[in-house]
Amino acid sequence: MQLxxxxxxADFDGLASMIAVQKLYPGATMAFSGSQxxxxxxxxAQSLxxxxxxxxxxxxxxxKVSKLILVxxxxxxxxxxxxQCLTNPGIEIHLYDHHLENGAxxxxxxxxxxxxxxTTTxxxxxxxxxxxxxxxxxATIFALGIYEDTGSFTHLTTTPKDLLAASWLVKQGAELDQISQFLTHELTSHQISILHELMKSAKQYTIxxxxxxVVTYSLDEYMDEFSLIVKRFMAMENLNVLFALISMGGRIYFIARSRIADVNVGTIARDLGGGGHATAASxxxxxxxxxxxxxxxxxxxHRHIHPQPIASEMMSTPAITVNPELTIDAVKDVLTRYNITAAPVCADSDQKTQKxxxxxxxxxxxxxxxxxxxxxxxxxVSDYMTSEVETLPLGATLGDxxxxxxxxxxxxxxxxxxDNIVGIITRTDLLNRLVNDPAHLPKDLLSEADHPSLERTRNLTTVIVECLHKKMTTLLRTIGEVAQKRDYNAYAVGGFVRDLLLKKPNFDLDIVIEGDGILFAKALAxxxxxxxxxxxxxxxxxxxMKNGFKIDIATARLEYYEYPAAMPTVELSSIKLDLSRRDFTINAMAIQLNPARFGTLIDFFNCQSDLKKKVIKVLHNLSFVEDPSRIFRAIRFEKRMGFQISPHTRRLINNAVTMKLFGKAADMRFLSELKIILSEENPLPALQRLSEFNLFQFLWPDLRPHYKVDRRYGHILIQAQMAISWHRLLYLDEPCQNWMVYLLTIMSRSPVDILLRFCKRFEETQKNTNxxxxxxxLCDRAIHTLRRDRRMKNSExxxxLESIQIEGLLYMMAIARKNHVKKAISxxxxxxxxxxxxxxGKDLIALGYTPGPRFKKILDYLKNCRLDGLAASSEQEILLVTKKFPR
Incomplete structure (x- = not known):
């Protein structure tokens, strides 16, 4: 891992340097070593x-860190x-710094x-x-780093390099007006003297x-930007709450700042005839x-400051819990008896002792x-409970x-x-607390910087413009405009949105319409x-489209399943319910395309968090019961994207395997997902993962034990991968269905009838089956022939091999043990x-031969002579023909 x-x-120079150096190490992970x-x-929170x-x-x-890049x-x-990383064996350290002498x-x-x-310079x-x-x-971020560390080019450490770098950044589009919003301004000598007076007058109260x-100060005339002095005072003294009363020009100006949720300065300022936010007011x-x-x-x-409520004040007690061995039926009785909608699942659960x-x-x-x-x-109940659970102590705050x-x-x-459950806090408990005290509502409690993830909708127009081709951006806008004309809402959804946030190209455009998707498709076409x-x-x-590009259009719909592993039944729905039926959280986001809200990210389930954590997580606990083929997709996403299947999702996969849901349906979705896996550039990690989850027993139930992913099996799959890569590097412009190569390789020691039963079970098309x-x-027969005879002529x-297609030829190279066999196929x-x-044929007619069945015989003979080195020119071929086939 590169870090x-x-x-x-971290200051702005540190932040900008991290982002800049990642362009030199594009595969490296950025992480702050502490606070910022x-x-x-x-x-x-606001700009990135x-x-x-x-x-x-x-x-x-x-x-696991093998390379540490410090800026x-x-x-x-x-x-x-x-x-701790500095002691890792073989650690490689790269340093970028502008501090020449700092006791490094x-x-x-x-x-x-x-x-x-x-350092940004x-x-x-x-x-x-x-x-x-x-x-x-x-360019704006880099300029911000330079401006801050040079004091807007006023510090003695400023060099011509800094000015030249900033000039180049402005040419690249750096927006200087944004920089002024975040820079810490230096105080003048007069402001510094006032700061010292404020420190003398400061009084501390405990409420x-x-x-x-609280600080007080008087000035004869009005002074602009007094809030800068208050801000600097608060930072220097490391205060959580500061109130300033400043008399200037016959009026008293009130400035309030708070870093804690216990003190909502916006409410206090409103009582004094002003207003503001919970953290800053006047x-x-x-x-x-x-x-x-x-x-x-x-x-x-004294009237407005109240400590945050803690868990012990909000919880319901005693806690109603259920034992993991209880059946689903029994748990339903418990939930009904106590009129609750959820309960913890605990070992040693005893309602009598309430422990x-x-x-x-x-x-x-x-x-x-x-x-x-x-x-x-x-x-x-242990089969379907949500296993990823966080708990809190009695002293947990409302923020927790x-x-x-x-x-x-x-x-x-x-x-x-x-370690004992003493109570439960529900969503209703939290809602009651928030409604009764609006100061604690999430959007008012803390500034956006403290809890940016609470904002589930953000505009991605800038990301769209920077990451997508201009034609694609225009197409997205066109889709939104066509939808607007019909009073529909149009959304780009699924993998397209996921990969856009990851800044990866994805040309599979899926559109969901709140309205009639088929009518919309007709209008868009x-x-x-x-x-x-x-x-x-x-x-x-x-x-x-005329250029071959296709757009998948779906009506916002809700799917339900009549029985485990059934095909879904579809009903019309909204975008929220449409997203709720998706397979994994990372695929459950949408971008609205209508002109008024173009680029707005829709994330009802906080999917962005899972995307940032790089985890594959199901949206609901019965996901694999309803569609077991989702397990294949989970494995495919995990290996393709370098993510991790979450522990809770892994447990649900193991449960689906235990229930043998795959054996309950002959579903084409299984083979469809397997084809995609086998078509990956490197399917081996995904196949190994299938083996770890013991899934091969359902895909190939007739295989004997030695067909499992053992050393031999893994070896021939590697050979298949090498054969496919070798063919790709030949640049023959010859299409090859890689999944067929791998499937034939997997079935290499199975008789043909097992292959046919496999195709029949998963409803493969008759064309592909044949x-x-x-x-x-043909391949099994040919490989036997090639193994038997080491000295075959080229014509032989x-x-x-001439009746075998490229998929079969690569399959043969994968299973061929003998070098002379691989050499012959190659x-x-x-x-x-x-x-x-x-x-x-024209040459034969010119020589006096009469066209007919004999022509094929003659041309085959000449081809074999050419293959076996008996003829190297047309003259030699004519001599051989006239001798072998007299006119």
Missing amino acids: ITTHVN ERNVRAFI GYNYTFAKVKDIELD DTRTSGRIGPFK DIKGHLEVIENCGS LLVNILKKKKTLISSQE QDIPIV ATIKEMTLIQAQEKLIHTL STAIQGIITRQIVEKAMHHNLGRRP IQRLIIENRQRIIPILAD AHLGGRYRKHERFKTAVVL YLRDQKI IVAC SYVTTLRELKPAVT
Whole structure:
């Protein structure tokens, strides 16, 4: 793993340097070593969005870091927990820094140290020399780093390099007006003197156990930007709450700042005739002296400051729990008896003693009812409970509770004391608390910088423009405009949105319409000058453009399943319900395309969080019961994207295997998913994962034990992969269905009838079934012939192989153990099959031969002579013909 980081309490230079250096190490992971300055956090929340991914320390396996890239520091004491990486065996360290003498104790294998005002400057110069393209947003970020560390080019450490770098960034589109919003302004000498006076006048009050600082000051004339002095005072003294009353020009100006949820300064300012947010507010107080204003402020503080509620005050007790061995039917009785919608699943659950330990999961009424719909009432509740559960202690704050219920979408929170469940907090408990005290509502409680993930909709227009081709952007806008004319809502959904957020190309455009998708497809096809095909049963259509590009159109729909592994029944729905039926959270996002809301990301289930964490997670616990083929997709996404299947989803997969859901249906979806896996550039990791989940028993139930993924089996699959890669590198412009090569290889030691039964079971087309059958028969016969005779003539090799297609030939190369067999097949593919005699039918007629069946015999003879080296020119061929076939 390659890791990029900077010093703790990262500033803008550290942030910009991390983003800049990632362009030099595109595969590296960015992570902060500790906290960031407050204005940096605000900038990340408001401006960066999901354009850049910063991993969390807890998600990084520090012992796996093989290359550590440090920017803006060379001191081990300033990189927090990443100091541990320095002792990794074989660790490679690359350093980029502008501090020439700073007591550095880290030595790098690569060190780029330059005398300039910021580390961003030296990295920008590297990007400039390499002619690396940067976006206008990146130029703005880099300029922000340079401006901050040079004090807008006023610090003594500023060099000509900094000015030149900033000039180049402006040419690349850096927006200087954005920079001014986030830079920390330096105080003038007069402001500094006032700051010292404020520090002298500061008084601390303790209200509801919360320390509050109040400062007062008088000026004869109005002074602009007094809030800068207050901000600097708060930072210097590391205060959580600060109130300032400043008398200027006959009026009293009130400035309030708060870093904690216990003190909502917006509410306090409103009581004084002003307003603002929970973290920053102000007011202008008239007709009062400074002393009167201070007395009113203290009185107001006592009325409005209340400590955050803690879990012990909000929880319901005792906690109703269920045992993991209870059946679904029994759990339903418990939920009905106590009139609750969810319950923790605990070992040693005892309602009489009201003691429960070892939390294993949560079960909800919704899951219970759906399981019973599928006749799973006798299964243990442990099979379908949600196993990824977080708990809280008795002293947990409202912020902790909000994080779990709102961000993690956890229905209930078990409250623990000494590892025992002592109570439960539900969504209703949280809602009641928020409604009764609006100050604690999420959007008012903290600034967006503190909880940016609560914002589930954000506009991705900038990402669309930067990552997609102009024609694709125009097409998306056109789709939105056509939908708007019919009063429909149009959304791009699924993998297209996922890959856009990951900044990966994806040309599979899926559109969902809130309206009639088929009518919309007809209108869009007419507008684009293309044509469309419809599928009435699923209310879907495909728009085919003149250039061959296709757009899949679906009506927003809700699917339900009559029984496990059934095909879905479709009903019309909204975009929210449409997204809720998706397979995994990373695929359950949409982008609205209508003109008024173009580019707006729709994320009802906080899917962005899972995408950032790189985890594959199902949307609901019965997902694999309803469609077991989703397991194949989970494995495919995991291996293709380098993600991880979440522990809870892995448990659900194992449960589906235990129930043998795959054996209950002959479903073409299984083979369809397997084909996609086998068509991957490297399907071996996914096949190995299939083996780990013991899925081969359902795909090929007739295979004997030695056909499992053992060393021999893995070896021939590697051979198949090598054969396919070899063929690709020949650039023969010859299409090859790779999945057939792998499938024939997997079935190499199975008789033909097992292959036919496999195709029949998974409803493969008759055309493909016949093709696979014929290739297997021909290949098995040919491989036997080639193994037996080491000294076959070229003409004999061609006669043996000429009826076999490329999929069969590559299959033979995969299973061939003998080098002379591989050499014969390779020679045939690259050379022998293209050799033809120089003499043609016209030449034979000119020589006096009469056209007829004899011509084929003559030309075959000449071809074999050419293959076996008996003739190298047309003259030699004519001599052989006249001698062998007299006129």
